[in-house]
Amino acid sequence: MWHIGRTNSPLPGFRLTLGYSVLYLSLIVLLPLAALLAKASAASWSEFWRIALDPRAVASYRLTLGAALAGALINAVFGFVVAWTLVRYSFPGRRLLDAIVDLPFAMPTAISGIALTAIYARTGWIGQWLEPLGIPVAFTPLGITIALTFIGLPFVVRTLQPPLQELEVELEQAAASLGASRWQTFCRVLLPTLLPPLLTGFALAFARALGEYGSVVFISGNMPMKTEITSLLIIVKLEQYDYTGAAVIATVMLGASFAILLGINGLQWWFNQRHRAGA
Amino acid sequence: MSIEIRKISKTFGTFAALRNINLVVPDGQLTALLGPSGSGKTTLLRIIAGLETPDATDGAEIRFAQQNVAGIDVRDRRVGFVFQHYALFRQLNVFENIAFGLRVRPRQTRPPEAVIRGKVKDLLKLVQLEGLEGRYPAQLSGGQRQRVALARALAIEPKVLLLDEPFGALDARVRQDLRRWLRRLHDEIHVTSLFVTHDQEEALEVADRIVVMNQGQIEQEGSPDEVFHSPASAFVMNFLGNVNLFHGRVEEGKAVFGPLVMEAPAGPLSHGSPARLFVRPFDLDIQLQAGADGALAGRVTRLQSAGPVVKVDVTTAEGQPMHVELSHERARQLQLAVAQAIFVVPRTAHVFADDYAI
Numbered sequence A: 001m002w003h004i005g006r007t008n009s010p011l012p013g014f015r016l017t018l019g020y021s022v023l024y025l026s027l028i029v030l031l032p033l034a035a036l037l038a039k040a041s042a043a044s045w046s047e048f049w050r051i052a053l054d055p056r057a058v059a060s061y062r063l064t065l066g067a068a069l070a071g072a073l074i075n076a077v078f079g080f081v082v083a084w085t086l087v088r089y090s091f092p093g094r095r096l097l098d099a100i101v102d103l104p105f106a107m108p109t110a111i112s113g114i115a116l117t118a119i120y121a122r123t124g125w126i127g128q129w130l131e132p133l134g135i136p137v138a139f140t141p142l143g144i145t146i147a148l149t150f151i152g153l154p155f156v157v158r159t160l161q162p163p164l165q166e167l168e169v170e171l172e173q174a175a176a177s178l179g180a181s182r183w184q185t186f187c188r189v190l191l192p193t194l195l196p197p198l199l200t201g202f203a204l205a206f207a208r209a210l211g212e213y214g215s216v217v218f219i220s221g222n223m224p225m226k227t228e229i230t231s232l233l234i235i236v237k238l239e240q241y242d243y244t245g246a247a248v249i250a251t252v253m254l255g256a257s258f259a260i261l262l263g264i265n266g267l268q269w270w271f272n273q274r275h276r277a278g279a
Numbered sequence B: 001m002s003i004e005i006r007k008i009s010k011t012f013g014t015f016a017a018l019r020n021i022n023l024v025v026p027d028g029q030l031t032a033l034l035g036p037s038g039s040g041k042t043t044l045l046r047i048i049a050g051l052e053t054p055d056a057t058d059g060a061e062i063r064f065a066q067q068n069v070a071g072i073d074v075r076d077r078r079v080g081f082v083f084q085h086y087a088l089f090r091q092l093n094v095f096e097n098i099a100f101g102l103r104v105r106p107r108q109t110r111p112p113e114a115v116i117r118g119k120v121k122d123l124l125k126l127v128q129l130e131g132l133e134g135r136y137p138a139q140l141s142g143g144q145r146q147r148v149a150l151a152r153a154l155a156i157e158p159k160v161l162l163l164d165e166p167f168g169a170l171d172a173r174v175r176q177d178l179r180r181w182l183r184r185l186h187d188e189i190h191v192t193s194l195f196v197t198h199d200q201e202e203a204l205e206v207a208d209r210i211v212v213m214n215q216g217q218i219e220q221e222g223s224p225d226e227v228f229h230s231p232a233s234a235f236v237m238n239f240l241g242n243v244n245l246f247h248g249r250v251e252e253g254k255a256v257f258g259p260l261v262m263e264a265p266a267g268p269l270s271h272g273s274p275a276r277l278f279v280r281p282f283d284l285d286i287q288l289q290a291g292a293d294g295a296l297a298g299r300v301t302r303l304q305s306a307g308p309v310v311k312v313d314v315t316t317a318e319g320q321p322m323h324v325e326l327s328h329e330r331a332r333q334l335q336l337a338v339a340q341a342i343f344v345v346p347r348t349a350h351v352f353a354d355d356y357a358i
Helices: A002-008 A014-040 A045-052 A055-088 A094-101 A109-120 A127-133 A141-166 A169-177 A182-211 A214-220 A230-239 A243-276 B041-049 B094-103 B113-126 B142-154 B172-189 B200-206 B224-229 B234-239 B328-334
Strands: B003-012 B015-025 B030-034 B061-064 B079-082 B160-164 B193-197 B209-214 B217-222 B244-251 B254-257 B260-263 B274-279 B284-287 B296-304 B310-316 B321-326 B341-346 B350-353
Touching: A014 A243, A045 A243, A055 A094, A055 A141, A055 A182, A055 A230, A055 A243, A094 A141, A109 A127, A109 A141, A109 A214, A141 A182, A141 A214, A169 A182, A169 B079, A169 B142, A182 A243, A214 A230, A230 A243, B003 B041, B015 B041, B015 B217, B030 B041, B030 B172, B030 B200, B041 B079, B041 B160, B041 B193, B079 B142, B094 B113, B094 B142, B113 B142, B113 B172, B142 B160, B142 B172, B172 B200, B193 B200, B200 B224, B209 B224, B209 B234, B217 B224, B217 B234, B234 B274, B234 B350, B254 B274, B284 B321, B284 B328, B296 B321, B310 B328, B310 B341, B321 B328
Parallel strands: B030 B193, B030 B209, B079 B160, B160 B193
Antiparallel strands: B003 B015, B003 B061, B209 B217, B244 B254, B244 B274, B254 B260, B274 B350, B284 B341, B296 B310, B296 B341, B310 B321
């Protein structure tokens, strides 16, 4: 049995590591997903769609997808700026700023939620100024978007930093010597080069935001049809011992996340095909 | 368009990369900036391109023809710059890479699409990459990439073409083909070109003129023949090829190296001051008997006749190793054998005052 693995690859241990990887992924990832699908399949076809397309559920999908998308887009723009600043410039406090980027990663999400709520509530530091302007943040979709932006930021910044560091200065110098302005160099040379990693960062932030729970529940207020995210709806169903309902909605979310990730991966594959083929 | 450089210095922190450089690169010629790493040659090239700013010294000037371009930004200087690692735009195909410099022009001066297409086609033909315009840089070989980089630089009709170690990242074989090709290309287009290299063979083979640099200064400039046959300093002599080195001293106006007595170098050399003798391996002859002139006694330690010349390793009576290169004809006449006692006679030698440490 051993020698087959060895003939396939010059590195030893192929079968052992492959076996381990498959087992591990099955136990940790695939088994729970299968259980979820099994649970959801307890519902009949018509029942499945009735639960899945319940107005309250649809409102939660719309809110979750919309807020997650908005948060990921905001992060794509401002995360790019943060990563750019951290990599391209040297200034006092850069390391500190760099460390702060990881905070949303490191902080337990419940704490983030409480902190955000404290700031944006009607009496909070920022909320007390926004409220009189007619911009309520806490307990609105805006608040949810802010929370999802907060937790998604590190994904964009951390994915962009390595490729930004690897960007050759020579590319910019070549563009300049050919007469390109800084803006043209950025748009025509740098941005296209950074687009694939930016897309990855965006996808990660988006995926994370879709499933986020802890940091949102405090700031959202959880009003059904208005500020209730899908994750919360699932919890609500579970608390009512409606396991099938929870599984059905979870399955819909799973399908949506999967489709989105597949789409983004396909887009990246297309990018790479264009520039790597035959290399 | 000629390039004139006056009083250019460049300091990085406390390190003087260039010290008061004055240089004229004649119009339409291909000039090599030759020197070891750290000699300042690339810094000088980048200053000419505008990618680096020289120290603010009184009278510092960079002129293209008569125009002082020292204050002009790299974007407006119209120099073609070719990087060692190509610096191609990887998300653009060959065609768009070459067209880049034309497409980024302001709307008023941007040529119409048809003109851009025609021009890129001409350049593709010039660099012999017809049919590859749809490829991406990742799909090209090193030599092809460098030719795309060259075509891209030429597309803006540069006043001068600057190449930074253009063949440095290529295999020996490709490198040789490409430099001959560059020479022919230059004979076709005659744009004033300056290229940086640390490879003396490359400089001697390709360039019309060679500027030898060392420690931020110009050691010598001249035609390949001049710098090779009449080196101005021990450094140039040593840098441009293999040498045999002998230590000696000046005695009564003559430079004496054991049994060899040579003309002393020009300059204020007093009696007893140390001198160095440099002889190229092919400027040494081997004789079986000591002649009337001074000769060094020695023994053959190794013979290598596979190659264009016969290489003979000799150890002198004083124990110093020497390298001699003989023609095959001469080697046949002598019938040399290892361990044979022989005499080494220099035909041409260069004597320098002992002020330079290798």
